[in-house]
Amino acid sequence: MTPTTPIWTRVRLTFTALALASLGAIASPALAGQNCEARPLRTEAVAQALELASRVGDALDASGARVVLLARAGRNLDEWGLRWSHMGIAYRDDAAGGWLVVHKLNACGMSTGNLFRQGLGPFFLDDVYRHEAGMVVPTPALQAALLPLLKDDARVTTLQHRPYNMVAFPWSTRYQQSNQWALETLAMAAEPGIVDRAGAQAWLRFKGYRPTVLNIGPMKRLGARMGTAHIAFDDHPDADRYADRIATVTVESVFGFVASGGLGAPMQVLR
Numbered sequence: 386m387t388p389t390t391p392i393w394t395r396v397r398l399t400f401t402a403l404a405l406a407s408l409g410a411i412a413s414p415a416l417a418g419q420n421c422e423a424r425p426l427r428t429e430a431v432a433q434a435l436e437l438a439s440r441v442g443d444a445l446d447a448s449g450a451r452v453v454l455l456a457r458a459g460r461n462l463d464e465w466g467l468r469w470s471h472m473g474i475a476y477r478d479d480a481a482g483g484w485l486v487v488h489k490l491n492a493c494g495m496s497t498g499n500l501f502r503q504g505l506g507p508f509f510l511d512d513v514y515r516h517e518a519g520m521v522v523p524t525p526a527l528q529a530a531l532l533p534l535l536k537d538d539a540r541v542t543t544l545q546h547r548p549y550n551m552v553a554f555p556w557s558t559r560y561q562q563s564n565q566w567a568l569e570t571l572a573m574a575a576e577p578g579i580v581d582r583a584g585a586q587a588w589l590r591f592k593g594y595r596p597t598v599l600n601i602g603p604m605k606r607l608g609a610r611m612g613t614a615h616i617a618f619d620d621h622p623d624a625d626r627y628a629d630r631i632a633t634v635t636v637e638s639v640f641g642f643v644a645s646g647g648l649g650a651p652m653q654v655l656r
């Protein structure tokens with residue numbers, strides 16, 4: 386398997402990193418679908434992304450870790466008070482001669498998502514907004530549990546769920562978004578008795594995980610739902626929707642949970 390081969394499926398698709406910034410863009414019909422526009426990579430952007438990947442790789446090596454949580458800033462999310470748009474779980478693969486990142490990506494223009502295993506270069510080439518990365522080093526025990534799981538195609542897809550929703554409700558199994566897959570997989574590694582998503586979510590509730598709550602009004606929700614296939618709100622409780630409170634899994638909420646729950650170190654910013 387090559388570093389960019391989809392883990393869940395062998396079908397070759399074009400992917401783009403999707404973030405909450407889309408909610409603002411798709412509210413306007415003129416901008417609907419802009420996440421699927423084919424844009425040629427600029428030489429300068431490629432060079433910057435590869436330079437960032439190199440610096441991050443050096444920092445990961447220097448950390449002494451074998452597994453880290455790794456985030457990128459793919460979109461401007463200042464409107465939502467967020468810094469990071471997407472995360473994966475990276476591990477040192479000696480056979481590959483470097484670090485590989487397992488993460489979930491949404492197929493462009495579709496309501497499905499698949500798991501990918503990529504090198505650091507491809508991970509940061511996907512339309513980076515800020516050339517920096519967020520890193521959290523899990524505890525040695527959690528790293529030891531994650532490492533064989535990430536290398537095993539069957540085990541790493543245990544909690545993968547194809548129906549994709551960028552603002553999936555954290556306590557529902559109807560959809561799954563990228564950061565949610567990473568969080569639920571962390572739970573499965575931390576608690577060996579977990580065998581499905583419902584079990585992972587129950588464990589996360591018990592351990593005190595708190596999702597990020599976004600204020601998204603009805604008109605923006607309507608525009609988002611009509612303008613794209615990868616955003617839905619029907620998995621959220623009615624009371625929350627009527628109050629414009631949309632809870633979802635963000636990188637910030639995952640990093641905070643890992644640090645406060647004693648599962649890893651505080652976040653470090655890599656530039």
